[in-house]
Amino acid sequence: MPLMTSEPAARSGKLKRFLGHLIWVLVAIVAAFCLAAIALNRGEHINSAWLVLAAVCTYLVGFRFYARFIARRVMALDNQRATPAERLENGHDFEPTNKWILFGHHFAAIAGPGPLVGPVLAAQFGYLPGTLWIIIGAVVGGAVQDFVILFASMRRDGKSLGQMAREEIGKLGGFVALLTVLLIMIILLAVVALVVVNALAGSPWGTFTIAATMPIALFMGWYLRYWRPGKVLECSAIGFVLVLSAIFAGQWVAQSPAWAPVFTLSPLALAFAITLYGFLASALPVWLLLAPRDYLSTFVKLGVIFLLAAGIVFVRPELELPAFTRFTDGNGPIFAGKIFPFCFITIACGAISGFHSLISSGTTPKMITKEWHAWPVGYGAMLLESFVAVMAMIAACVMHPGVYFAVNSPAGIVGGTPAAAVATISSWGFPVSAAEMQQLAHNVGEQTLFYRTGGAPSLALGMAHIFAHSGGGQAVIGFWYHFAIMFEALFILTVIDAGTRVGRFMLQDVLGHVHPALGRTSWMPGVLMTSSAVVLAWGYFLYQGVRDPLGGINSLWPLFGIANQLLAAIALCVATTILIKMHRARYIWITGLPLLWLVTVTFTAAWQKIFSPVPRIGFLAQARQLQAALESGAVTGAKIAETQALIFNARLDAVVCGVFMILVAIILIDSLRIWAGIFAGSRTSQVVEAPFVLSRLTTEEA
Amino acid sequence: MTRLRVFGSLMLALLRELSDENAYQRYLAAKQREHSAEEWRKFSEARLREKYFRPKCC
Numbered sequence: 151m152p153l154m155t156s157e158p159a160a161r162s163g164k165l166k167r168f169l170g171h172l173i174w175v176l177v178a179i180v181a182a183f184c185l186a187a188i189a190l191n192r193g194e195h196i197n198s199a200w201l202v203l204a205a206v207c208t209y210l211v212g213f214r215f216y217a218r219f220i221a222r223r224v225m226a227l228d229n230q231r232a233t234p235a236e237r238l239e240n241g242h243d244f245e246p247t248n249k250w251i252l253f254g255h256h257f258a259a260i261a262g263p264g265p266l267v268g269p270v271l272a273a274q275f276g277y278l279p280g281t282l283w284i285i286i287g288a289v290v291g292g293a294v295q296d297f298v299i300l301f302a303s304m305r306r307d308g309k310s311l312g313q314m315a316r317e318e319i320g321k322l323g324g325f326v327a328l329l330t331v332l333l334i335m336i337i338l339l340a341v342v343a344l345v346v347v348n349a350l351a352g353s354p355w356g357t358f359t360i361a362a363t364m365p366i367a368l369f370m371g372w373y374l375r376y377w378r379p380g381k382v383l384e385c386s387a388i389g390f391v392l393v394l395s396a397i398f399a400g401q402w403v404a405q406s407p408a409w410a411p412v413f414t415l416s417p418l419a420l421a422f423a424i425t426l427y428g429f430l431a432s433a434l435p436v437w438l439l440l441a442p443r444d445y446l447s448t449f450v451k452l453g454v455i456f457l458l459a460a461g462i463v464f465v466r467p468e469l470e471l472p473a474f475t476r477f478t479d480g481n482g483p484i485f486a487g488k489i490f491p492f493c494f495i496t497i498a499c500g501a502i503s504g505f506h507s508l509i510s511s512g513t514t515p516k517m518i519t520k521e522w523h524a525w526p527v528g529y530g531a532m533l534l535e536s537f538v539a540v541m542a543m544i545a546a547c548v549m550h551p552g553v554y555f556a557v558n559s560p561a562g563i564v565g566g567t568p569a570a571a572v573a574t575i576s577s578w579g580f581p582v583s584a585a586e587m588q589q590l591a592h593n594v595g596e597q598t599l600f601y602r603t604g605g606a607p608s609l610a611l612g613m614a615h616i617f618a619h620s621g622g623g624q625a626v627i628g629f630w631y632h633f634a635i636m637f638e639a640l641f642i643l644t645v646i647d648a649g650t651r652v653g654r655f656m657l658q659d660v661l662g663h664v665h666p667a668l669g670r671t672s673w674m675p676g677v678l679m680t681s682s683a684v685v686l687a688w689g690y691f692l693y694q695g696v697r698d699p700l701g702g703i704n705s706l707w708p709l710f711g712i713a714n715q716l717l718a719a720i721a722l723c724v725a726t727t728i729l730i731k732m733h734r735a736r737y738i739w740i741t742g743l744p745l746l747w748l749v750t751v752t753f754t755a756a757w758q759k760i761f762s763p764v765p766r767i768g769f770l771a772q773a774r775q776l777q778a779a780l781e782s783g784a785v786t787g788a789k790i791a792e793t794q795a796l797i798f799n800a801r802l803d804a805v806v807c808g809v810f811m812i813l814v815a816i817i818l819i820d821s822l823r824i825w826a827g828i829f830a831g832s833r834t835s836q837v838v839e840a841p842f843v844l845s846r847l848t849t850e851e852a
Numbered sequence: 853m854t855r856l857r858v859f860g861s862l863m864l865a866l867l868r869e870l871s872d873e874n875a876y877q878r879y880l881a882a883k884q885r886e887h888s889a890e891e892w893r894k895f896s897e898a899r900l901r902e903k904y905f906r907p908k909c910c
Contacts, residue, residue: 240882241878241879241881241882241883242875242878242879242882243902245875245878247869248862248865250862250866251862251865251866251869254866254869254870255866255869255870258870259909260909261909262908262909262910263910264909264910331907335907338910342910374896375893375896376889379888379889379892379893379896380873380876380887380892382871382872382873383867383868383871383873386871436900436901436904437893437896437897437900440900440904441896441900441903445870445871445872448870449867449870449871452870498910499909499910503909503910505907505909505910506909508906508907508909509909512906513906644908645908645910648904648908649907649908651904652904652905652906652907652908655904655905671901710910714910
C-alpha cells in the first residue's frame with residue numbers, strides 16, 4: 151500500500167521539479183532574447199519595456215543561480231550558525247530583524263543619488279553601453295561585492311570594511327581604506343553639490359521649494375523633540391504635506407514680479423549657500439536639521455522610486471535616444487572620453503559601488519537573523535539598486551536627443567547663446583530648435599533649460615514626462631518637474647549634510663591622535679574647526695566646478711567615479727583575501743574577475759585623466775593649454791587671474807587622481823603579497839571568523 | 853486578501869524601522885522603561901550620534 155501512495159507523490163514531485171526547471175529556462179530565454187533585442191536593434195526606436203524585461207529576467211537568473219551558487223558552494227551559508235544579531239542581541243544595534251524589513255532598510259541605505267545621475271550622464275553614448283553595464287555589472291560585480299562583504303562582516307561580528315582590511319591584509323590596508331573613504335567623500339560632496347547648483351541656478355521655483363525645506367526641517371526637529379517625541383512617521387507625513395505645499399507655492403513665487411528675483415540665484419550664490427548649509431548641518435545639533443530631513447528624504451526617495459517604476463510599467467515609453475551616439479568617439483559634450491573606460495566609471499552606483507561595501511559592513515550585518523538572509527539582502531538589494539539605474543537611463547532616453555544634449559551640454563562646448571547652442575547640437579545630427587526649448591521651459595515653469603548640466607534637470611524632465619503621461623498630461627508637467635527636482639535636491643542635500651558630519655568625525659578621529667581635545671566631538675572649537683576644514687575642502691572643489699567653463703561635471707564626475715570604483719577595488723581585495731583564507735581559492739574568480747576589471751578600468755581612466763594629451767580629457771594637458779594661452783598673450787585683463795586659477799585646479803585634480811591610484815596600488819600590492827605568501831606556503835591562511843555557536847532561533851522565528 | 857494584509861503589515865513595519873520607531877520600542881523593552889519625552893531624547897541622541905558616524909551612501 152505505501153508503494154501505491156508514494157508513486158503518485160513521486161510523480162507529482164518530478165512534475166513540479168520539471169515545471170520549475172521549465173519556468174527558469176523560459177526566464178533565461180526571455181532574458182537572452184531581450185538583451186539581444188536591445189543590443190542588436192539599430193535605427194528604430196525601442197520600447198522601454200525591452201529594457202525592463204531584459205533587466206528583470208537577468209536579475210532573476212543571476213539571483214536564483216549565480217548568487218545561490220556563491221551562497222552554497224563558496225560561502226557555505228549555514229542557518230544553524232547563530233548570527234551576530236542573535237548572539238550579541240542588545241536591543242540596540244544587534245537585533246534579529248525580519249529579512250524583508252532588513253532588505254528595505256539595506257536598500258534605503260545603499261540608494262543614493264549616484265544610480266540616478268550616472269546613467270543620465272552616460273546616456274550621451276546612447277542607451278546601450280550604459281544599460282548593458284548596469285545589468286551585467288550588477289549581476290557579476292556589484293551585487294557580488296555587496297553580498298561577499300556582508301557575509302564576511304556577518305561572520306566577524308559586524309566589523310567594518312576598514313577593520314577587516316586591517317585584520318585580513320594589514321595595518322597599512324586599514325589606514326589606506328580610511329584615508330580613501332575621507333578623500334572620496336570630499337569629491338563626492340563637491341560633485342553632488344554641483345548637481346544641485348546646476349539644477350537650481352536661475353530657477354526661482356526650484357530654489358524656493360528647496361529653501362522652504364529648511365524651515366520645514368527645523369519645524370520637524372522641534373516637533374519631534376518637544377511636541378510629539380518619538381512620532382517620526384506622523385512628523386514625516388506632516389513634513390511631506392508641507393513640502394508638497396512648498397512646490398505649489400514655488401509656482402506662485404516664480405510668477406511673482408516681487409519674489410521671483412529674490413529666489414533667482416546665480417550658480418556662485420547657490421554654491422555659497424549650499425556650502426554654508428553644509429557647515430550649519432555639520433555644526434548644529436543633529437536633531438534640529440539633519441535628522442528630520444533625513445527621515446523625510448528616505449520616505450520620499452522610496453516613494454518616488456516606486457512611483458517611477460509604476461509609471462514606466464504603465465506608460466512603457468519609447469526611447470528616443472539611439473543605441474549608440476556619435477560620442478562613442480570620445481568627444482561627448484557632457485564629458486570627454488571613450489566608452490572604455492569612461493562609461494564604466496560614470497555609472498558606478500548602478501553597477502558596482504565601493505560605498506556599498508561600507509553599508510554592507512555597517513548596520514546590516516548586525517541585524518541579520520539567519521545567514522541565508524544575506525542572499526536576498528546583500529545580493530538582492532543591489533539588484534534593485536541596479537534597476538533604479540535602469541529606470542534613470544529610461545527617463546533620460548525618453549527625451550528627444552536634441553533636447554537631452556541642449557539641457558546637458560555646457561555653454562563652453564555648444565556656444566553661449568540659445569541660437570548657437572541649437573545650431574551646434576543640430577549639426578551633430580540631433581535637431582532641436584530654440585522655440586522648442588523655450589516651449590519646454592515654459593511648460594515646466596522655467597526661464598530656460600539650456601546649459602542645465604549635472605544630470606538632475608534632464609532626469610527631472612524625463613520623470614515628469616513619464617508621470618505626466620501616466621495622468622494629467624501637459625497641465626501637470628510643471629508640478630512633476632519641480633517635484634522631481636525637489637526629490638533629487640532633498641536627497642542630495644541629505645547626502646551633503648550627513649557626509650559633512652561624517653567627514654568631520656573622521657577628521658576628528660585622525661586629529662585626536664595629534665591633540666586629544668581635537669578628537670572630542672563635544673568640544674566646540676574642535677567641532678567648528680573640523681567642520682570648517684571639511685566644508686572648505688569640498689566647497690573648494692564645488693567652487694572649482696561652478697567656475698569651470700566646461701561645466702565642472704566634465705572634470706569632477708569622472709574623478710568621483712574613479713574614486714568610488716577604487717573603493718570597490720579595495721573591498722574586492724578584502725573579499726578575495728577572505729576567500730583564499732577560507733580555502734576557497736578555486737573560486738577566487740568570483741571576486742577576482744570583477745577586481746581585475748575594476749583595476750583595469752579605473753587605472754586606465756585615472757591614467758587618461760592625468761596624462762591624456764587631449765585637453766578636455768587630461769588634466770595636465772588642460773593645464774598646459776591654458777598656460778600656453780597665458781604665455782602667448784591670448785588671455786588678458788581680468789581673465790588672467792581666472793586662467794591661473796583654472797591651471798591650478800587642473801593640476802590639483804591631477805594630483806588627487808594620482809593619490810587615489812597610489813592608495814589603491816598600495817592595497818593591491820599588499821594583497822598580492824599576502825595571496826602569494828599563502829599560495830607559496832610561507833604564510834598561514836587563518837580565518838578570523840567568530841566561533842560557531844548553534845542558533846536557537848527556528849526558521850519560523852526568523 | 854491575507855497576502856495583501858501581510859504585505860501591508862510588512863510595509864508598515866518597514867516604515868517603522870526606517871523611522872527608528874521600532875528601534876525605540878526595542879530600546880524601551882531592553883531598558884524596561886516607559887515612553888516619555890526625556891526617554892525619547894536620550895534614545896534619539898544616542899541613535900543619531902551612531903547613525904551619523906558612518907558614511908552615507910552615494
